[in-house]
Amino acid sequence: MKLENAEFLTKVFLQVSADLNSVVYDDRADSGEHDPDYLKLRRGIGEVLGVLYSEVMVKVFKDFPDLTPAMLRDDYEDDEND
Structure with a gap:
């Protein structure tokens, strides 16, 4: 996935x-x-x-960790360590 698409999906996900x-x-x-x-x-x-x-978003955040919102970062990082 292109970065631009990942950024768009993140923006849409957060707004929705x-x-x-x-x-x-x-x-x-x-x-x-x-x-x-x-x-x-x-x-x-x-x-x-x-x-x-x-x-959708777990894959986006895995591929582009910098896009992971701070409010989700702890949960996502915990899943990565399991």
Whole structure:
């Protein structure tokens, strides 16, 4: 993968993650933490972000470690040492 593509994917991943997490946060405030619809939304968004991270971004960050965001660096480095 080209560096430019990796940079673009990182930017998109971080923005999508922030946007989807914002939706979850707002819905929790509106619905309540135990509302079944909120829990379903949170689970679905968590699955989407989890697959995007594990299937795409882990490879990007492995190939281009400098692109790994600081907030993910500790988790990623721990996985590398296992």
